[in-house]
Amino acid sequence: MSIDIDPLSDAAGLTVTDHIENTQFEVYTDRSVEPTASPEDAHYFPVDASVTVETGVIEIPRVAVVETRSGDGSLLTRGDSYAMPAGTYHVGIDPAPTKLYLSFSAPFSVSTTERTTRIDLDTPAEVTLGFRSLHQVPAGTIETPTDPESLMDAVSLLGSALQTTSPERSFPTLRGHPPLIEPGEALRVPDRVEPLDSGVRIVVPPEYRYLYPVVSLAYYFAADVVPGDVPRIEGDGWTHSLEPDFERRTAEVLRQAFHFDCLARTEGLYPVDLHERETTDLDLDWGRLYDLPLAERLGEYLAVPFERVEPELPQWTLTTDVRPDPENVELLPFVAGELSIVRSPETVTPAAAGEGDGLGFFRGPRTGAGDPPTEAAPLGPDEFVRGAAESEPAAPAESLDSTRGADASSERGAVPTDADFVRPEPVDTVEHAWVGAGVPLDANKATLDAYHRRLEAGAVEQSRISVLVVCNDEQMREEGEVADLYGLRDMVQFDIEVRHDLTREEMREALRSDVDFLHYIGHVDDRGMQCTDEYLDLTAEDLDVGVSAFLLNACQSYQQGEALVHRGSRGGIVTLSDVANSPATQLGRIIARLMNSGFNLRTALHVAKRELITGHQYIVVGDGGATICQCRSGMAVIFNLYKDSKDVWYLSSELYPNGNHGIGSLSWLNIDIADSNYYVPSDVSFEDVSSTSLSSLLDLELVPVFYDGELVWSDNLSLD
Structure with a gap:
């Protein structure tokens, strides 16, 4: 069991330990209690553990909202101060370190103080308490050989993290994080990773290019993945082909099944008016579908031609390209957990300079004698790019217009010439991630260490958000004013520091600090970040990085930004080319406001690209889902x-x-x-x-x- 419930030794109440999230908290009562196990179905919502105690008070040491439902699950009221008459109730308390539900029959009142939330029953009664892990971290790590057929057994266990097989698993809180996967000599499964028998089978040839695209389906359907010649999905009495055009049909299955689950769940725990159900013109009995087992329900979903529902489907959020290589197996649980559409390209189009396709600037200001000029945005009469500053003789005025403060070197300030730029196929989703070798254009370069850092960050309760703005060039001070754009939030406290002209040692100290977001403005080249005395190379082995996320708004900052991720950051936004100062300043200000408003890195850059064509000179490295704070409205x-x-x-x-x-x-x-x-x-x-x-x-x-x-x-x- 992932949750243990024990009596407190020094007070009246219970201690609750969540072994998945590694959290522990206390629930107080008005008398000493001895919890007895009770059925998990005593609660309206799914729980991992349930006990019954006799008490007149339930109190938790945090301020929360209390939601009260009748015995049949109808929502009656929610708030932090109210009273209810005699009746049978299901009560939820949110937030708590785990999901916390109560079930009892008695009149009661709800009250809060600055530190606690308390439920008082008019007379002591039996109260059944249910707990469900938030499951934002994996229950364990599966070891497996990495050949495709062996890997199928591990992928078949991704769905063990689901809290239910009902349509409610379309709610994010009822989808736990899939267990991790790492290479091993034999299949080893932790005790807390227990397979779900959904009755769904996914049959694909034992090849990475077929296995990787179905990982999100395996997770969401809790499906067994088995080898076979013809790609298909099976249930008892039905088969749905995944050919022709395997990857497209796999994406269609995910989108259609998820959409139908969101419609069917209105017959269950949350019978709300849902716009998408009203606009989906299909003659389906959603109540009957809701009550079917997952495999039967999925079979009826997929019996509806995708063309019938496609016009009603929202734009999916994320596509991830995972190269069909064994070294990418450890990223599969993270990709599946995001419910990403997955493609596994065997070949990729290289993006080289001088092809006449707008990519000339990706090798620096000039790639060699006789090469055409760069194809970055044209510079204005007083414009310069954020290239490297050189200690060479001053250039003529007309030359200075094209450099950010000084000459841009033809050999420095670029991603190394041995870097393989790749042009992934276009996507129909808002966001796009890339897993594998190569520097992708217009996609998030996702890395395993960044995803692991997401787990380490966890659901940290933080009272203040720290932002450090560093401007290391006097000509770029205008962008330094972005500090005024951070912290424009009610109910969120920001610590904002602006520093100018840092030395190499001061920059080291800044990177080492526990800062939520670093906004760097200055020069970067293959020697590193330019400081007042010399360059700081972020690829140095002895560099200690505590910064969580970043924007390196300087020319050709990809390599240095990728080094930040490898050294300890979750993710950041970097450039692949020389960037002109004015649009770089505009983009910096846009990103500042979006991060301040709670957008993640990928979506923030998506918005910036809509406004500025030069936004396509930037990509996200690391965990593109990283944020520095929550949006006020949540999304x-x-x-x-x-x-x-x-x-x-x-x-x-x-x-x-x-x-x-x-x-x-x-x-x-x-x-x-x-x-x-x-x-x-x-x-x-x-x-x-x-x-x-x-x-x-x-x-x-x-x-x-x-x-x-x-x-x-x-x-x-x-x-x-």
Whole structure:
């Protein structure tokens, strides 16, 4: 069992230990109690462990919201101060270190102090307490040989992390993190990794190029993956082919099944009005589908042609390309846990300079004698690029226009010439990640060490967010003003420090510090970060890095940024080319506001690319899902606004999964004409919106707004 429940030794109550999350907390009662095991189905929601005690009080040492449901599960009320008459109740307390549910029959009241949340029963009674691990870290690590057929046994256990096989597993809180996988001589499975028998089988040839694309399906369907000649998905009495066009059909299965689960779950624990259910024009009995076992339900889902439902599906969030190599097996649980569409390209298009396809600048200002000029954005009359500063004789004024403060070297300031740039195939998703050798254009270069660091970070409770802005060039001071853009948040406290002209040792100290986000403005080349005395090479073995995430807004900063990830950071945004100062400054300011608003690295760069074509000179390295704080509304939101000639407003809102509010979360747009929920990701659209309604909506949170296609922010948008 992943959760242990024991009486407190020095007080009245219980101690609860979650062995998956390595957390422990206390629940207080008004008398000494001896917990007795009780059925887990005594609770309305799934739990990992359940006990019953007799008490008149349940108290936890944190401020929380208490949600009360009737005996049949209907939501009655939620809040932190109220009273309920006699009745049978299911009560949830959130947040807590684990999911915490109570079941009892008695009148009760809810109250909170600055430190505690307390439920008082009118008279002592039997209270059944249920606990479910948040399961944000894996239950253990599976060792396996890495040949494809052996690896199938490990991939078949990814679904062991699911908390349920009902359609509610489309909620992120009911999908635990898959167990990790690492190479070994034989299959070894930890005790806490217990397979689920869903009745679903995925049959694929025993080759990496077929196995990798089905890992998200194996996880979400808790499916057994077995070898066979013809790719297909099977249940009792049905078969769904994954050919022709294997990867496309695999992605379609994930999108369609997830969409249908979000619709069917409205018949279960959360019977809410869901926009997608109202707009999906299919004659299906969702109540009957909800009650079916997973394999039977999936068979009926897939009996509906994908073309019938495709127009109703939201844009999926993430595609991950995983090269079909054995060294990539350890990243599979992370990819599956994100419910990413997965492709496994056997071949890849190299992206070399001088091909006439816009890639010339990826080898530096000039790649050799006779090569064409770089194809970066043209420079203005007073413009310079953020290239390396050289201690050479001053160049003519017209030459200085094209360098950031000094000459850009033809041999420095570029990713090394032995780096293999690759051009992945385009994706239909918002975000794109790349796993394997090569430097991908327009994709997140994902790495195993960064994903492991995500687990180490965990759900840390942090009262303040630390941001360090370093500007090491006087000509770039304008971007240094981004410090004013961090910390523009209610209820979130930021410690913001701006430092200029750091020496090599001072830069070492800054990188070593426990900073949530580093925004670096200056020069970078293959010697490292330019400091006032000399360069600091971030690839040096003795470098100690404590910075969690970063933006290296300098020319050709990929190699140095990748070194930061290898040395201890979770992830960051870097450049693949020389970047002109003005657009670099604009992008830096956009990223600052987006990170401050809770966007993750990948989505922040996606938004910046919509505004600036030069954004395509940047990529994310490491964990693209890294954030420095949570969005106020929980998920990343982008508004699109248009007004026609009759002064009628049109509003669309793009909702992206983010942090704890993962794919499948429920959302509601807080505008007076909204009449239903949406699941995330989604695009919420309204016509004929009044200025009053828009103003009220935009006052709620600092969000990016594309007004007539141009990026503005809700705090400085005038609707007049």
